[in-house]
Amino acid sequence: MSTKTTQKKYCNQPPAVNTKHEEGITENRLGFILSVNKKWVNGTTIKYLFIKGEGNKTQYDVVRKAFKQWKDLGIGLSFIEVTDIDEAMVRIGFDHKDGSWSYVGRDILTISKADRTMNFGWDLNNAYGLTTALHEIGHTLGFQHEHQNFNAGIVWNTEAVYKSFSAPPNNWSKAQIDSNIISKLPPNQMQASKWDAESIMEYEFEPGLVRSPKPYDTAGIYPGGSLSPQDIGAVRSFYPPLKKNDTQTLAYMQSAVLTAKSGKQNDFVFKAPSTRKYTIQTFGDADTLMVVSEKGAKENHYLSGDDDSGFSKNTKVTLPLVKGREYLINVRVMYNGARSGSGIVVS
Numbered sequence: 001m002s003t004k005t006t007q008k009k010y011c012n013q014p015p016a017v018n019t020k021h022e023e024g025i026t027e028n029r030l031g032f033i034l035s036v037n038k039k040w041v042n043g044t045t046i047k048y049l050f051i052k053g054e055g056n057k058t059q060y061d062v063v064r065k066a067f068k069q070w071k072d073l074g075i076g077l078s079f080i081e082v083t084d085i086d087e088a089m090v091r092i093g094f095d096h097k098d099g100s101w102s103y104v105g106r107d108i109l110t111i112s113k114a115d116r117t118m119n120f121g122w123d124l125n126n127a128y129g130l131t132t133a134l135h136e137i138g139h140t141l142g143f144q145h146e147h148q149n150f151n152a153g154i155v156w157n158t159e160a161v162y163k164s165f166s167a168p169p170n171n172w173s174k175a176q177i178d179s180n181i182i183s184k185l186p187p188n189q190m191q192a193s194k195w196d197a198e199s200i201m202e203y204e205f206e207p208g209l210v211r212s213p214k215p216y217d218t219a220g221i222y223p224g225g226s227l228s229p230q231d232i233g234a235v236r237s238f239y240p241p242l243k244k245n246d247t248q249t250l251a252y253m254q255s256a257v258l259t260a261k262s263g264k265q266n267d268f269v270f271k272a273p274s275t276r277k278y279t280i281q282t283f284g285d286a287d288t289l290m291v292v293s294e295k296g297a298k299e300n301h302y303l304s305g306d307d308d309s310g311f312s313k314n315t316k317v318t319l320p321l322v323k324g325r326e327y328l329i330n331v332r333v334m335y336n337g338a339r340s341g342s343g344i345v346v347s
């Protein structure tokens, strides 16, 4: 048996924002919503900022390299570093008195501008530093801890887990160990893929912490520390490369059908025929997340969004649009299992 012990510090997540939904919705529908509701719409440009007075260029470069590794997979999300805090969605700090963590996916949008959305609690300038940066960005993209995946089926030796993680270097409380390791995440029907012990979202666990499955009880869990084939498959599935002909033209007062399957997207472009307020809304029973942005020469500018998932209503955005400019309307269909068809219209 190996004599390896938990010597590394691990990501210590803040509590997730609870998903609200109306009562009485089916488990199937809720399962689809929970599996995708923290993800960004594909095509989002995620702007990140390093908090002034923390970290240094060496640390920033590791984080930049990690963003590039995710982007180089060909995904439809983009990452842009900005220096204006009013522009940034992701605010990255390097407070070594705190741990390493990031809020998950669109939870980030609910965090006050005064607060960071990601922190690095240790030096990143080594192999484990790059692993840490890839992991925290994984949370920012909407991925959660792989060992908490409901489908993982891990049976913990809970006493041994408490003992190992309450000791240095992590020194976690029971509540922190529960929320980062022991608690299972809600059943996740989109990522019903089997547990991936090699995932960047997986921690290391020394032998004796897992009772089953085999051989991890005696071998421990030692992921490779880089993006695994399953990580790459998952991120490409949620954020596939953008192709020009995926975008449909939407004309004023002419509705279009939402054809996307649950978890997938319909993307539209609308050219405003005059300068005035328009209302962009979905109709029908589908659960959707709608994001409207203005097309720019270099990047698209987020304008507004709405999310009706888990409620008997529709997404609706009213905005002043400018004659001749083009607007992207990205609709992530969270759940499209309803009997009636759903669509979208600009009026």
Ligand SMILES: [Zn+2]
Binding pocket: 011, 012, 013, 101, 135, 139, 145
């Ligand atoms: Zn984590």
